[in-house]
Amino acid sequence: MTAPYLIIFDVDGTLIDSQAHIVASMEAAFSGLDLPAPSRAQTLSIVGLSLPVAMLRLAPDHSAEMRADLVEGYKAAFQSLRLSADGAALSPLFEGAMSVLETLQADPRFVLAIATGKSRRGMEHILDQHGLRPYFASVQVADDHPSKPHPAMVKACLFECDVPAARAVVIGDTTYDVEMAKAAGAQAIGVSWGYHSVEDLRQSGADPILRRFGELPAALERIWSLT
Structure with missing residues (x-):
């Protein structure tokens, strides 16, 4: 056959x-560590990469530990937004x-x-x-x-x-x-x-x-x- x-x-x-969901989650991850968030264009440029690789590109001058915290912050923000009243409309x-x-x-x-x-x-x-x-x-x-x-x-x-x-x-x-x-x-x-x-x-x-x-x-x- x-x-x-x-x-x-x-x-x-x-x-x-999902761009609105991704950008909002990335902004929340960086602000949660008192770091300036990447621009919208920078964030969208890494869509498709796994989060550790994406954070390495977005925050190359920060420590591995801080990038790991950014990954966790992004995941938490993404999940919170997903469960919000507007979650379905975000993606x-x-x-x-x-x-x-x-x-x-x-x-x-x-x-x-x-x-x-x-x-x-x-x-x-x-x-x-x-x-x-x-x-x-x-x-x-x-x-x-x-x-x-x-x-x-x-x-x-x-x-x-x-x-x-x-x-x-x-x-x-x-x-x-x-x-x-x-x-x-x-x-x-x-x-x-x-x-x-x-x-x-x-x-x-x-x-x-x-x-x-x-x-x-x-x-x-x-x-x-x-x-």
Whole structure:
């Protein structure tokens, strides 16, 4: 039997518009230690990385102990905001995402997976909040793997879904997603509505780059010559 095609989604900036949640949590983490918070642009530039790597980039002149405190402060703030009255509004699905997931899941040629820099606790909440559990055959999180762009998460998806890298694609909004895909031998499709610029995505090797979610099914048909 021919293996299916595996579509691996990033989460923040690709499926979920979580920038307000991320920026507010980062500001809370830094203010909790009486440190000046990074700019919004600086914070969004590290989306997709695991938190220890992100804090190393945002606070390179501080001690490892202080960066560890920043990680814990971010986690606590993120959880508190998630449980607040406005928690659901802080991380909505991007327009068109659910419709496309439904279309792809209904196609027997495709299997869907997730590779995210989120923690397991954060990802579990997103899956429940948006009713996404039935859509994904494999969910890989930062707790279990090196930070993107290391290919471990993609390779775990390939293994769990029994799909060769040549029949897999990563959908993401950052160069970390693209580099992760390439390192694993998979293809990469970029999205223009996330946290890295279209030019950066193009230079890192994303092809094509989507302008809206509804373009994804046709893009998959083209890259795998399915029509």
